[in-house]
Amino acid sequence: KPFGSSCPGRPRRQSPAPHLPGGTRKCGCRSSIMSGGEEECPSGLDVQQLTSRFGTDAEKGLTSDQAAKKLNEDGLNQLEKPPRPTFLALFVAQLCGFIIILLIVAALASVAVNATSPKAGDILSYTTAKAIFVIVLLNAGIAAYTENQAGGALEALAKMSQPQIRVIRDGKEQTIETSTVVRGDIVLIETGDVVPADIRLFEATDVKVAEMCLTGEPDDVTKTAKVKKHNTGGGDSEKLTPENMCFSSCNCTSGKGRGIVVATGMQTRIGKIAQLMGGGSKAKKRLGCLPDTSANQTPLQQSVEKLGARIGIGAIGVCVAVFVIGLAIDTRDPDNPSNPSWLYMILIAVTLAVAAIPEGIPLCVTISLSIGSSSMVKKNVLVRKLAAVETLGSASVICSDKTGTLTEGKMTMVHMWSGGVKYNVSGKGFDPTVGEVTRAGGASATSDKAVRSSLLAALLCCNTTLSKVRDEDTGEEKWEPKGNSSEAPIVVAARKVGFSTDEVNREYKRVLEVPFSSSRKMMLTVTEMDSRTKICDNGLQLKEGTRYLTVCKGAPNYILQDCSKWVTETGEVLTLEDSKKEEIMQVIDEYSSKALRVLAIAVHPMSALPFDPADDEVTLDSKFKGCCEDLQLVGLVASIDPDRDGVKESVASAHGASIRVVMITGDYLKTAIAIAKNVGILSPDDSDDNAVDCSSLRPEGDYISEAEIDALTAQTKCFARAKPEDKIEIVKSFQRQGFVSAMTGDGVNDAPALHQADIGVAMGIQGTEVAKGAAEMILTDDNFCSIVSAVEKGRTIYAGIQKFVAFIMSVHIAEVLQIFVCVVADVPVMRTPLQILFLILVTDLPPSIALGMEPGDKSILKMRPRPKKEPIMLGWMWQSSIMNGSILTAVIVGVYLVCLVHYCDGAIFQKDIMALDGFEAKLAKARTVAFISLVFSENIRAYIARSFDQPFYRNFLGNVEMQKAIIAAQVALYLAVLVPFFSDTILGLRGLDIGWWGWGVSLLGPVGTVVLCELYKVVTHWQVQQYQERLRKQQEAEAEKYRQDALQQAAAKKHGGKAGGIGPKDVHLGFDSQFKDKDASKKTKQASWGRVLCCPFFPAVRMAMN
DSSP: OOTTOOOTTSOOOOOSSTTSSSOOOTTOOOOOOOOSSSOOOGGGOOHHHHHHHHTOOTTTOBOHHHHHHHHHHHOOSSOOOOOOOOHHHHHHHGGGSHHHHHHHHHHHHHHHHHHTSTTTTOGGGGHHHHHHHHHHHHHHHHHHHHHHTSOOHHHHHHTTSOSEEEEEETTEEEEEEGGGOOTTOEEEEETTOBOOSEEEEEEEEEEEEEOHHHHOOOSOEEEOSOOOOOOOOOGGGSOSSOTTEEOTTOEEEEEEEEEEEEEOGGGSHHHHHHHHTTOSSOOOEETTTEEOOGGGOOHHHHHHHHHHHHHHHHHHHHHHHHHHHHHHTTOOOTTOTTSOHHHHHHHHHHHHHHHHSOTHHHHHHHHHHHHHHHHHHTTTEEESSTTHHHHHHTOOEEEEOIIIIIBOSSOEEEEEEETTEEEEEOOOTTOTTSOOEEETTSOBOTTOHHHHHHHHHHHHTOOOEEEEEEOTTTOOEEEEEESOTTTHHHHHHHHHTTOOHHHHHHHSEEEEEEOOOTTTOEEEEEEEOTTOSBSSTTOOBOOTTOOEEEEEEEOHHHHHHTEEEEEOTTSOEEEOOHHHHHHHHHHHHHHHHTTOEEEEEEEEEESSOSSOTTOTTSOHHHHHHHHSSSEEEEEEEEEEOOBOTTHHHHHHHHHHTTOEEEEEOSSOHHHHHHHHHHHTSSOTTOOGGGEEEGGGGSTTSSOOOHHHHHHHHTTOOEEESOOHHHHHHHHHHHHHTTOOEEEEEOSGGGHHHHHHSSEEEEESSSSOHHHHHHOSEEETTOOTHHHHHHHHHHHHHHHHHHHHHHHHHHHHHHHHHHHHHHHHTTOOOSOOHHHHHHIIIIISHHHHHHHTTOOOOTTGGGSOOOOTTOOSSOHHHHHHHHHHHHHHHHHHHHHHHHHHHHHTTTOOSHHHHHTSTTHHHHHHHHHHHHHHHHHHHHHHHHHHTTOSSSOTTTTTTOOHHHHHHHHHHHHHHHHHHHSTTIIIIISOOOGGGSHHHHHHHHTHHHHHHHHHHHHHHHHHHHHHHHHHHHHHHHHHHHHHHHHHHHHHHHHHHHTTOOTTSOOGGGSSSOOOGGGOOOOGGGTSOOOOGGGGTTOTTOHHHHHHHO
C-alpha cells in the first residue's frame, strides 16, 4: 500500500501534496505494510490476526523456508540506492548551460568557416576554436570534480541499520543480519538495540523508544502491546506514532519487547521518507542519462541561464546586422583582399560572436563558488552542492528545527527543589564536570543534605548509566548516557555532587522494580539499605530499623497524591499540610510554565517488605500498592532541552539582516513557545497566537487550501507538533510567497524538508547521515550561529559575482561596439578573433576572478535579501555596463584612429590603407597600440568595478587578489606584444616596432577611462539609492498584501467558513519591519530598464521613463 493509505472504517484522506505518495492516516501509522484491499493497520489488530495475516507463529516464528521465500519476494531489508551519477555524467551535465552551448556553437562555426577558407591547412587558423573548447572543458571539469565529492543522501540512509538483531525462527532464538529480516519475523528488542524494521509489538515490558530522529520529539516514547483506538483529534493529545509500533532505525532506550515485523526496506517509515526525497521513484532523465534538475535550479543558475539566453539573442542580432551591412558596403579582408566579401563577413560575424558571448562568466562563477565554498569551511560550513553557496546569501526565511538545532538535543537539569529551597543546576549536556548545583545566591550546594538526598534517591530509581565513550571518528572521549533519555539529567546532576552510577549500583542492592506505566505515571524501586543510618553521607537520616527504602519517581501530581509527609532542608520529616502542598504546586506550575519537565522524588523507609519475596503469586500491582504508601516528598527536579549558546544572538543578527526565522518542531506547543521565546524567535510583545499546532494545517484530515496555508504561514513564527509532510507544506508555502527558504535540521524527519527547501542546512555532529545527505550545506560545529556567518559570506560572494558579471559584460559590450563601429565606418577591424579571445581570457579573466573574491562591505548584513526572481544583472547594472562599455569604446577607437593617422600616412579608411605599400605592417602597429591601450584601460576598469557607486581609490589595495591578478595580466600583455613568433606570427602584434610614441599614446586610454567612468558613478550612486528604496516599498507592499489575505481568510471562517483555520487574533501580530522582506518582484515588475538602454547618455530621459 502507498504511504499513508487509509485504514478501514476511516475516510480516505486526500494526498497532502502532489509530491507525497499518499495521504496521512488518522491512526498515525505511516508504515506501508498492507498488501491489497482496504485492510486495517497492524496497530489495530490483535496477535491472532497479525500472525494470520503474515503467516507466522507468535511462539515459533517463521521457518527457514518461509523466511527465504519472503526474502526472495520482498528483497533485502535495506533502502534502495539509486545509481550515483558518474563523473562522466556530471561532466556532461555541465555542458548543458545556455552560455556553454553558445560557446560550443561559436567554436564549431569558427572551425567550419576556417575549414572552407584558403587557410584551411594552417593549423594556427583553428586556435580560436581550440581556446574556446579548452575554456568549456576546464569549466566543466572544475564543476564536475567539486560536485563529485558530495555524498548521496540515500547511501547515508543505508548506514543507519543495525548490523545484527535477534529473531525467533524454527522455534529457536537466532541472531541474523538486519538486511535479511522479513515480514512476519518475530523480533526481540531490548535496551540499546536499533529497531531493524517496522515492528508491531505484542509483548512489551517498560519499552521506550527514542523517535527524535523521526518525529523531532526529544522525549522517549513509551511503547505498549495494547491495541487502542486511534485518536482522530488534533492538538497535543494526538500521537505522532501508534503506541504499539516501533519504527526502523529508532533506538530502544529502555525495556524489552517482542514483535512481528510488518514492513521492511523501502516500505518502512524511514523508507517512505526516502521516497519523499525522491529516492523511491525513478528520477527524470535528461539527455538519456542525466538527472533533470531544471526544477531545482538555484536563483543564480536561473539568472545565468536567462542572461545567456538574452546574450544569445543579442549576439545573433548583432552578427546578422554586421553581416548585412558589410555585404552592402563590400567590406574586404585587408589580409586577403582577393577573398570574396561574404567570406570575410562570415569571419567577422564569428569574431563578433566570440566578442559577444561572455566566455568567462561560467568559469568565473564556478571558480568564485569553489573558492567561496573553501572559505566557508573556515566558518564551519561545509558545502555539498556548489551552486548553493550563493543561494544561502539570498535567504529571506530560515525554517529551523528545534531539537538539536536551536537546542542542544540533550535533556539537562536546570532547577531543583528540595526541603523547601530552590536550587539552580548549571552546565549543559552530559558532561558532569561542567557546572554545579547552587543556591539562588550562587553559593555552592554540592554538600547540602537536601540536594544529596534528593539526587541519590532519584539515582536509585534510574536504570540509566553514565560513562565516557571514545568517538570513533575523532578519537576523543566524551560523556554519554545509556538508557532512558528522561533519566539522563538525573544521572548527570547526581555525578556533579559525587554520585557515580557504577558505584551506586554496586553499593545499593535493588530488590524490586516497578517500571513506569501510563496508568501509574511513576516508577518505583525498593533498595536494600543494610545497616545504613543515612541514605548517604551527609544525607537524610533514616529512622531506626530501616532495612529497605522505597523510591518513587514520576509525575508530580500523581506522586503528591500518595505523599503524607515532606522532608525539610535539615532532614526533618514533617506532615504535608494542604498549605504546603499548595506551595509545592506553585513551584511545579512555575517550572512547567517555562516548559521544564518536572519529576517528583519521594521515599518511604521500611523495616520490612510488605510482601513475601518468595511468593510468586503476588502481582506487581500488589507489590506497588504495598510499597507506595506514606511517601515522603524529598524533592523536585526540572529539566529541559536547553538552547544552544549564541543562538539568541544569531537570531537577532538574522532579524537585523531582514531574515525571518521560523521554528518548526515536532515537540508540544507549550515547549515550542518557551524555546522560541528563549532564543528570540518570539519576541516578548508577541502573543502565543504567533505559535500554532500543525493540526491547524489539517483540521479535518485533509490539508487546508494553499491560500489558507499561505495566510497562516504569513504571520506564524513557531509551528509545533509538525510531521515530516507538514514541514514540506510549510516550506512550499514560503516558496509560493516568494521567500528563498533555508531549512535547518538534524533528524531523519527533517530530510524531506531539507530536500524541498531552496537550501538545506544540516548539523554535522549530531545530525543524522540522512539529513546530511539531503542538505546542500552542513554546519560542522552544529552551531546555528554559523548559519548567519554563512549568509553573510553568501551575500558577499553573490555581490562579487554581480561585480565581475557587470565587468565582463562591459568588456564584451566594448568589444562588440568597437568591431561594429569599425565595420560601419569602413575602418579596418582593430583586432582578430584570437586577439579578442586572448584579451578576454588572459588579461580580463584574472581581474574578473579577483572581483569575485572581494572582501565585501561590512554593512552587507544590513541590506534586504534580494528577491527570488531578481536577475543577476539589474536594470541599473545593465545601464552601467553599457555606459562603461561605450566609454571604453570611445576611448579606444579614438586611440586607434590617432594611431592609424600616425602609422598609415594619414589614412583611416580601409580602401585607402590597403592602397599603401606595406600596409600590413603599418596596420599591425596601429592595432598593437590599440591592443595595449585596451589592456591598460580594462585593468584600471577592474579597480573601478570593485564598487558600483564608490570612488575607485577608496580602499584601493583592499583586495590582495586584485593586485596579483593585475600583475598577471600585465605579464601576459608584455609576453603577447614583445615575444617573437608568439607576438607577430600567432597574435599578429608588433610591440617591438611601435616605439616610445606608441607606448605613450596607449596611456591615453586608461586616463580617459578613469575620468569618464568615475564621473558616471555619480549617476549610478543615485540609481542604487532609488533601487533600494523601491525594493523596500515593494517588499512592504507585498507583506501587507499577505497580511490582508490572512485577515480575509480569518473573517471568512468567522462567518461560517471551514473550521480549523486561523482566527482574527491569529494574524494581528508577526509583521515586524524586519520580516517585511518577501519578494515583491513576484507580483510587481520593476521599471523596464530596457526602454532606456538605448539612451544611456540621457539621464533625464531615463528618469522620465522610470
